[in-house]
Amino acid sequence: METFDYDDIQLIPNKCVIKSRSEAGTTVKFGPRTFKLPVVPANMASVIDETVAIWLAENDYYYVMHRFEPADRLAFVQRMHDRGLYASISVGIKASEYQLIDELAAQNLVPEYITIDVAHGHSEYVIQMIKYIKESLPDSFVTAGNVATPEAVRDLENAGADATKVGVGPGKACITKLKTGFGTGGWQLAALRLCSKAARKPLIADGGIRHHGDIAKSVRFGASMVMIGSLLAGHLESPGQLITIDGKQYKQYWGSASETQKGAYRNVEGKQMLVPFKGSLADTLVEMQEDLQSSISYAGGRDLAAITKVDYVVVKNSILNGDY
Numbered sequence: 351m352e353t354f355d356y357d358d359i360q361l362i363p364n365k366c367v368i369k370s371r372s373e374a375g376t377t378v379k380f381g382p383r384t385f386k387l388p389v390v391p392a393n394m395a396s397v398i399d400e401t402v403a404i405w406l407a408e409n410d411y412y413y414v415m416h417r418f419e420p421a422d423r424l425a426f427v428q429r430m431h432d433r434g435l436y437a438s439i440s441v442g443i444k445a446s447e448y449q450l451i452d453e454l455a456a457q458n459l460v461p462e463y464i465t466i467d468v469a470h471g472h473s474e475y476v477i478q479m480i481k482y483i484k485e486s487l488p489d490s491f492v493t494a495g496n497v498a499t500p501e502a503v504r505d506l507e508n509a510g511a512d513a514t515k516v517g518v519g520p521g522k523a524c525i526t527k528l529k530t531g532f533g534t535g536g537w538q539l540a541a542l543r544l545c546s547k548a549a550r551k552p553l554i555a556d557g558g559i560r561h562h563g564d565i566a567k568s569v570r571f572g573a574s575m576v577m578i579g580s581l582l583a584g585h586l587e588s589p590g591q592l593i594t595i596d597g598k599q600y601k602q603y604w605g606s607a608s609e610t611q612k613g614a615y616r617n618v619e620g621k622q623m624l625v626p627f628k629g630s631l632a633d634t635l636v637e638m639q640e641d642l643q644s645s646i647s648y649a650g651g652r653d654l655a656a657i658t659k660v661d662y663v664v665v666k667n668s669i670l671n672g673d674y
């Protein structure tokens with residue numbers, strides 16, 4: 351099996367057909383809606399809160415609210431709908447989560463998007479949850495994850511998932527590889543490529559994005575959407591605390607399976623860290639869009655589809671791998 355990660359790949363340019371990068375279209379249809387960018391902030395409590403979710407929904411970006419204020423999710427859906435915005439929530443697979451699905455269905459509160467968010471998504475219990483949601487809330491678009499293999503993608507799609515999220519352990523705050531020996535850390539892009547061979551429905555590439563160019567690389571290797579945590583956690587609007595050390599500003603970023611999030615040291619597979627402070631989220635998303643427009647122009651096209659066709663080379667160690 352050929353393994354590589356984001357830093358090992360360079361996409362090969364084609365003849366440019368547009369006069370200006372501003373002509374390149376970065377929109378993507380994902381489920382029932384079309385979004386400005388194939389980028390979604392991670393559904394982590396250190397990346398998104400309700401204020402960020404509202405701003406993203408109002409500005410035609412995809413968002414997925416985290417599941418770590420479980421009792422508030424039904425009211426969250428209601429508040430988003432009252433504002434005329436789409437609702438996109440996360441669920442787990444424990445018994446209480448079935449109760450939430452029942453309550454949403456009973457009140458005819460149908461979130462446009464539901465993401466089943468479990469570390470090891472290739473699981474009979476995730477399959478049961480997919481089936482339950484599709485029966486109870488058939489109009490919700492269901493993403494299931496996280497997975498690492500084509501078999502998992504097939505199983506979750508066959509159970510009824512509308513999209514699958516790929517990435518076990520490549521995240522910046524992740525210690526799954528160190529704690530368990532498993533995952534796609536260090537070969538996330540190759541894992542995405544393998545999964546895309548099996549997928550018949552959209553894939554979300556989740557974790558390991560360190561540069562804006564990694565978004566284009568994800569699209570090249572089969573992602574319809576790219577989930578980003580650490581790179582989007584350092585903003586003014588990000589929930590983490592702002593911290594100044596030696597005159598430099600940082601924001602706190604913590605994993606969803608960290609002791610910080612869990613409030614206990616049990617099944618910990620994540621850590622807390624600092625990420626550089628970056629100013630406003632809106633500015634970063636505009637820069638991501640401009641960079642992606644440039645990627646489309648290098649691909650020789652006018653929209654994201656052009657990127658999916660480009661040739662590439664594997665250049666190991668072209669820049670330093672890992673966290674730097």
Ligand SMILES: NC(=O)C1=CN([C@@H]2O[C@H](COP(=O)(O)OP(=O)(O)OC[C@H]3O[C@@H](n4cnc5c(N)ncnc54)[C@H](OP(=O)(O)O)[C@@H]3O)[C@@H](O)[C@H]2O)C=CC1
Nearest residue numbers: 442444467468469470496517518519520526606607617619
């Ligand atoms: N993308 C990634 O690589 C990873 C992401 N995370 C994130 O951390 C958060 C917490 O994740 P998670 O621990 O799944 O959440 P939960 O604590 O909600 O666990 C999900 C359920 O699956 C059971 N389970 C059985 N085996 C596993 C396994 N190997 N890994 C996880 N659960 C298992 C758990 O039981 P029990 O707890 O009794 O085992 C629990 O009932 C999520 O938001 C997840 O996305 C965490 C690790 C990796």
Ligand SMILES: Nc1nc2c(ncn2[C@@H]2O[C@H](COP(=O)(O)O)[C@@H](O)[C@H]2O)c(=O)[nH]1
Nearest residue numbers: 392521522524557558579580605606607620
């Ligand atoms: N192994 C763990 N993975 C985690 C944890 N919390 C979140 N995540 C995953 O990371 C990505 C974000 O990755 P990044 O490289 O962009 O920072 C996120 O979407 C989850 O899938 C965790 O505690 N442990």
